[in-house]
Amino acid sequence: xxxxxTLDEAFGNTASCRSEITFIDxxxxxxxxxxxxxxxxxxxxxxxxxxxxxxxxxxxxxEQVEKFEDExxxxxxxxxxxxxxxxxxxxxxHPMPVLSAGICALSTFNRNHVGLGAEDVxxxxxxxxxxxxxxxxxxxxxxxxxxxxxxxxxxxxVENFIRLAFGTPAEGYQFDESITQGLNALLVLHADxxxxxxxxxxxMVGSSQANLYVSVASGVNALSGPLHGGANQSVLEMLAAxxxxxxxxxxxxxxxxxxxxxxxxxxxxxxxYKNFDPRAAxxxxxxxxxLSKSPNGDKELLSIAKRLEEIALEDEYFVSRKLYPNVDFYxxxxxxxxxxxxxxxxxxxxxxxxxxWIAQWREHNADPKARISRPRQIYVGHDKRDVVPxxxx
Ligand code: SDX
Numbered sequence: 001x002x003x004x005x006t007l008d009e010a011f012g013n014t015a016s017c018r019s020e021i022t023f024i025d026x027x028x029x030x031x032x033x034x035x036x037x038x039x040x041x042x043x044x045x046x047x048x049x050x051x052x053x054x055x056x057x058x059x060x061x062x063e064q065v066e067k068f069e070d071e072x073x074x075x076x077x078x079x080x081x082x083x084x085x086x087x088x089x090x091x092x093x094h095p096m097p098v099l100s101a102g103i104c105a106l107s108t109f110n111r112n113h114v115g116l117g118a119e120d121v122x123x124x125x126x127x128x129x130x131x132x133x134x135x136x137x138x139x140x141x142x143x144x145x146x147x148x149x150x151x152x153x154x155x156x157x158v159e160n161f162i163r164l165a166f167g168t169p170a171e172g173y174q175f176d177e178s179i180t181q182g183l184n185a186l187l188v189l190h191a192d193x194x195x196x197x198x199x200x201x202x203x204m205v206g207s208s209q210a211n212l213y214v215s216v217a218s219g220v221n222a223l224s225g226p227l228h229g230g231a232n233q234s235v236l237e238m239l240a241a242x243x244x245x246x247x248x249x250x251x252x253x254x255x256x257x258x259x260x261x262x263x264x265x266x267x268x269x270x271x272x273y274k275n276f277d278p279r280a281a282x283x284x285x286x287x288x289x290x291l292s293k294s295p296n297g298d299k300e301l302l303s304i305a306k307r308l309e310e311i312a313l314e315d316e317y318f319v320s321r322k323l324y325p326n327v328d329f330y331x332x333x334x335x336x337x338x339x340x341x342x343x344x345x346x347x348x349x350x351x352x353x354x355x356x357w358i359a360q361w362r363e364h365n366a367d368p369k370a371r372i373s374r375p376r377q378i379y380v381g382h383d384k385r386d387v388v389p390x391x392x393x
Contacts, residue, residue, distance in 0.1 A: 015195075016373075017203065021054060021359050022194045026272035031279065033192055034058070042282050047187040048072065048157050051129060051355040054192050055362065069157050075130035076151035076160055078138070079109045086142040095139035095347045096224040100217045102135035103128070107213035114211035116365055124212040125358055132216075132354050133157070136347045137164035143343070158184050161351070166339060179338045182290050183348075186331060189279045190349055192356025194272075198222040198229065199353070199360050206361040207373040219357045220350050226266070229349040231328035232335070235267040236342045239301040239333075242308075249307040257317045265312060267305075267329030269321070280325040287330040290337050297337035305330060 023032045031038040033054050041050055045059070048069045052060040060068065085105055089098050110127055113120045138148050141164075149167050151160045158180055167173040193199065201222040206215040223229035242252050256265050270277055291297030309325055312318040332345045340348065364370050 016200060017195065017364065019194065019360065019363055020057070021363060022192045022356070024194050024272055026270070026274050029273060029276045029278045031193070038189060038278055039282065042185045042188045045188060046156075046158075047184050047191070047352075050188045050191050054355045055125065055359045070153075071126065072130045072157050073151060073153055073155070073160055075126060076134045076157075076164075078131055078134055082106075082109065083138070083148060086138055086148075089142065091143060091145060093139075093143065094224075094343055095136065095143060096220060096230075096350070098139040098142070099132070099135055099347055099350060100220040100224075102139065103132065103217040103220060104214055106131060106135075107211055110213070114213065116209060116211075121212060121362060121365070125362070128213065128216060128354065128358060133161040133351055134164060136344075136351050137161060139347065140165050140341075140344050156180075158187070165344075176294075178290060178293055182286050182334060183338060185286060186283065186334065186348070187352040189282060189327065190352025192353070192359060196228070197225070199357055202357040202361050203364050204373040206364055207370065209365070209372075212358065212361055215361050216354065216357050219353070223350055223353065224346055229328075229346045229353070231266050231326070232332040232345040232349060233342050235305075235328055236301070236332040236336060236345065238266045239304050242304055243300055249304055250311055253308065253311055253315065253318075257315075265308065265318070265323065267332075268312065268318070268325060269323045270326045273324065273326065274322040276324045277326040279327040280329055283327065283330045283334065284325070287333050287337075290334050294337040296339050298333065301336075302330075302333050305333065 021034065023035070024030065033041060033050065034057055036053065036059070041053075045053075046065070046069075049060055049065050052058075052065060052068055082102070082105060085102060086098065089101075106127060107114055110124065113123045115121075134151065141148050147169055149164050149169065151164065155163060159175060162175065162180060162183065163173040195203075198219040202215045202219040205218040206212070226234045241247070242249060253265065256263055287302060291299055291302050309329070312323065318324075328349075331349075332342065335345045335348055336342065
């Protein structure tokens with residue numbers, strides 16, 4: 001309660017739902033999954049632990065998480081016929097629509113378990129968690145014309161994803177521990193974010209009692225937009241354009257302020273965070289660490305990004321509009337240093353956000369009073385008017 005009104009009275013008619021999963025305080029830059037601060041989770045927990053926390057509500061025991069991860073790894077294989085799905089797409093297809101199509105296809109391969117009952121929901125949960133990383137890796141391999149590998153039971157969930165994306169049948173894959181740890185932390189940081197555009201989409205589609213697979217595929221589609229998850233790709237393209245065209249970062253920001261050709265400072269701004277995005281601060285630390293060690297790390301782009309941030313945080317235009325780096329500003333630089341091409345950045349966001357989409361869909365459909373989402377509008381069109389016969393138009 002704030003003052004003498006309850007949260008329901010204050011926000012009830014604007015909030016899209018009530019949720020126990022993620023808490024955000026946009027003014028204070030606070031983000032917690034099931035009450036646990038994101039800073040602690042990113043530092044101390046594996047992505048699989050955080051999947052369990054976000055979906056089932058509690059941190060898992062050692063036995064629970066080992067059994068869970070083992071089950072996921074043993075389910076990372078796709079039905080062999082799904083491998084042909086990728087061949088239907090043009091080689092240069094962006095992996096996000098391929099991922100969305102692949103997830104929809106999963107519902108057809110599991111068509112006998114797409115109900116809303118607890119057993120079907122659990123099967124769909126585990127299938128999606130296990131097979132979305134495989135779909136993501138194969139979408140990438142397909143775009144390179146490279147062979148698909150099979151998961152390995154002796155690797156972790158994140159290691160399997162990395163190997164499926166970068167490994168070749170020609171030789172064993174050599175893991176770089178800093179990349180595995182860095183990707184694990186990035187996936188934790190993306191796991192949920194209350195009612196963002198893609199999560200609200202998953203809840204809305206799921207509110208019609210559409211199954212979990214197609215609801216998650218809808219979330220992938222919403223995430224692909226450059227104003228949302230697609231921003232991490234746009235940031236890298238923006239930084240590369242500034243470098244390649246030899247634009248001074250200060251001059252670029254003047255173009256943004258002049259609203260020239262609708263360009264924005266991609267990776268900046270947020271509807272909820274109005275002082276800082278706690279995830280951006282953590283990711284920036286990883287960017288320094290991973291780019292300093294990685295041969296793929298583009299240190300020049302990192303310095304351009306830091307310069308843009310430094311100038312913008314001192315500039316009245318950005319400060320007055322409460323524009324600060326968001327989760328996407330530095331993440332792409334790390335993904336590039338890990339060896340991922342820019343078109344895979346939003347796919348990585350989707351792999352991270354998957355447990356949040358699943359948890360939020362489950363939360364809606366577990367509510368016995370759940371209703372179909374049906375937003376209203378303010379009509380600003382014509383008053384009533386009569387049809388004019390064709391020969392008088
Ligand atoms: C994500 O919701 C979530 O939680 C999302 C997310 C998650 O984890 O799910 O956090 C992930 O999507 C992060 C955001 C990634 N997108 C970008 O980085 C794209 C660039 N950012 C902007 O498009 C924008 O800041 C949004 C979309 C993030 C937020 O948009 P809002 O809240 O609708 O803000 P707005 O458009 O109303 O802007 C208010 C003012 C405007 O100026 P005026 O018209 O008042 O003069 O700020 C300006 C905008 O022009 N502005 C920007 C800007 N963002 C807002 N100006 C320049 N560069 C920007 N990035």
